[in-house]
Amino acid sequence: MFKKIILITIILCALEFFRLAFLPDIVIKAIEMVGVAIILFFLVIYFVYGDSRLGKMRFALPIALILISVLISMFGSYSFQNQSFAATAIGQRVIYFYLIYFLLHYLRIPIDFIKKTIVVFAIAYIVLYLAQYTLYPTELTKSKMFMDRGTLRIFMPGAGYLVIAYFIWLYLIFKSFRIRYLVFLLVSLAVFVLLGTRQVIASIVLLSILFLLQSKVVKSKLLFFSLIGLTIIPVYFLFEDILFAMFEVTVSQSQSIESNIRFRAAKFFLTDFFPNKIAYFTGNGAIGSSLYGVRIANYAERYGFYQADLGLIGEYTKYGVLFVVGVIIIFYRSLSPKLSENLMFIKYNFLGLILTLVTGGGAFGSSSTNILINCMLLYLIDLYLNRDMDSGPPLTVSSVTGKLAPS
Numbered sequence: 001m002f003k004k005i006i007l008i009t010i011i012l013c014a015l016e017f018f019r020l021a022f023l024p025d026i027v028i029k030a031i032e033m034v035g036v037a038i039i040l041f042f043l044v045i046y047f048v049y050g051d052s053r054l055g056k057m058r059f060a061l062p063i064a065l066i067l068i069s070v071l072i073s074m075f076g077s078y079s080f081q082n083q084s085f086a087a088t089a090i091g092q093r094v095i096y097f098y099l100i101y102f103l104l105h106y107l108r109i110p111i112d113f114i115k116k117t118i119v120v121f122a123i124a125y126i127v128l129y130l131a132q133y134t135l136y137p138t139e140l141t142k143s144k145m146f147m148d149r150g151t152l153r154i155f156m157p158g159a160g161y162l163v164i165a166y167f168i169w170l171y172l173i174f175k176s177f178r179i180r181y182l183v184f185l186l187v188s189l190a191v192f193v194l195l196g197t198r199q200v201i202a203s204i205v206l207l208s209i210l211f212l213l214q215s216k217v218v219k220s221k222l223l224f225f226s227l228i229g230l231t232i233i234p235v236y237f238l239f240e241d242i243l244f245a246m247f248e249v250t251v252s253q254s255q256s257i258e259s260n261i262r263f264r265a266a267k268f269f270l271t272d273f274f275p276n277k278i279a280y281f282t283g284n285g286a287i288g289s290s291l292y293g294v295r296i297a298n299y300a301e302r303y304g305f306y307q308a309d310l311g312l313i314g315e316y317t318k319y320g321v322l323f324v325v326g327v328i329i330i331f332y333r334s335l336s337p338k339l340s341e342n343l344m345f346i347k348y349n350f351l352g353l354i355l356t357l358v359t360g361g362g363a364f365g366s367s368s369t370n371i372l373i374n375c376m377l378l379y380l381i382d383l384y385l386n387r388d389m390d391s392g393p394p395l396t397v398s399s400v401t402g403k404l405a406p407s
Helices: 002-014 025-049 060-080 085-091 093-107 111-135 159-176 179-195 198-214 221-238 240-254 261-270 291-303 312-319 321-335 345-355 368-385
Strands: 144-148 151-155 395-397 404-406
Touching: 002 025, 002 093, 002 111, 002 368, 025 093, 060 085, 060 093, 060 312, 060 321, 085 093, 093 368, 111 151, 111 159, 111 179, 111 368, 151 179, 159 179, 159 198, 159 345, 159 368, 179 198, 198 345, 261 291, 261 312, 312 321, 321 345, 321 368, 345 368
Parallel strands: none
Antiparallel strands: 144 151, 395 404
């Protein structure tokens, strides 16, 4: 139980407790560092006193590359952007959450607990999001909020949990045919629409179709399409204005790619932004409290060029080549192994990240929540493939329940 409490506490720190409004700004900013401190503390404890039998860690190399790239980028920010090491170290605090991958192997949290934890935080996200949407302009969270595309867009940490839970519920609908999973699915789709994010909606639709094509639990394709109709049609009519507004934005932005703000921002950050050729390898470092940070803020305010909106491109400009190499290896090693179908939500997560690789908010170096989610999923891959990592009998996947069980 204690190990599970450690994980839950770290998750809450990565979420910054959803940035709840009653928390002072200084506390919210410190919460992530508290999470990092907890990870480091228990890593040292387990490294000295823990069991040395950890099982194979297939993602240790790419995560090490990412951590090395961040270290190198600190010299880039110091040399090329005149930002102190201390400011950079604080600015890149989200990257330290990659260490949870190694701590999880010491904690040996079971697969089922992590799945349930993801679902619980997804439900918490739904409840808080809908409450904030309903009560606006009263603030329940200090997350960024504004009216756009016919909806109130709330950029609250935790959406990644909802995306994964959506595919868990989609699997369970056809596995158990329980109505509560259909209700969760409908509410999830409603939140995705309210988010006003076209790339998320498109990714969900495409990956749901992929689920249909490859899933063995879908015995009837007609049943699948009937279910999709029962979920999408009411969602469409309930949120027709929002969907139409997003469609208009898509049409206007597709007229000329060079007029697209993300295209112009990517072109700027990949060309004019770099001070020299060496920086293309080292990166320019994470943004801290410095003139470098002020300059990045000015790019956003004056030109609408947001580094955080460019996904892996934005992360590359911060952390350099080794960071990108690490991410590519993570994609390859997460998508290549054959997993039990009740764990396929792991692959859907990383496929979704590929679909939003250069247009999303940055899933590998910009959000402590997303980094933590990814590391938990990478750990689940290791746990599944290492079936003998515990001292008990080897684990296999039950043909009845689809869960890991003693052979």
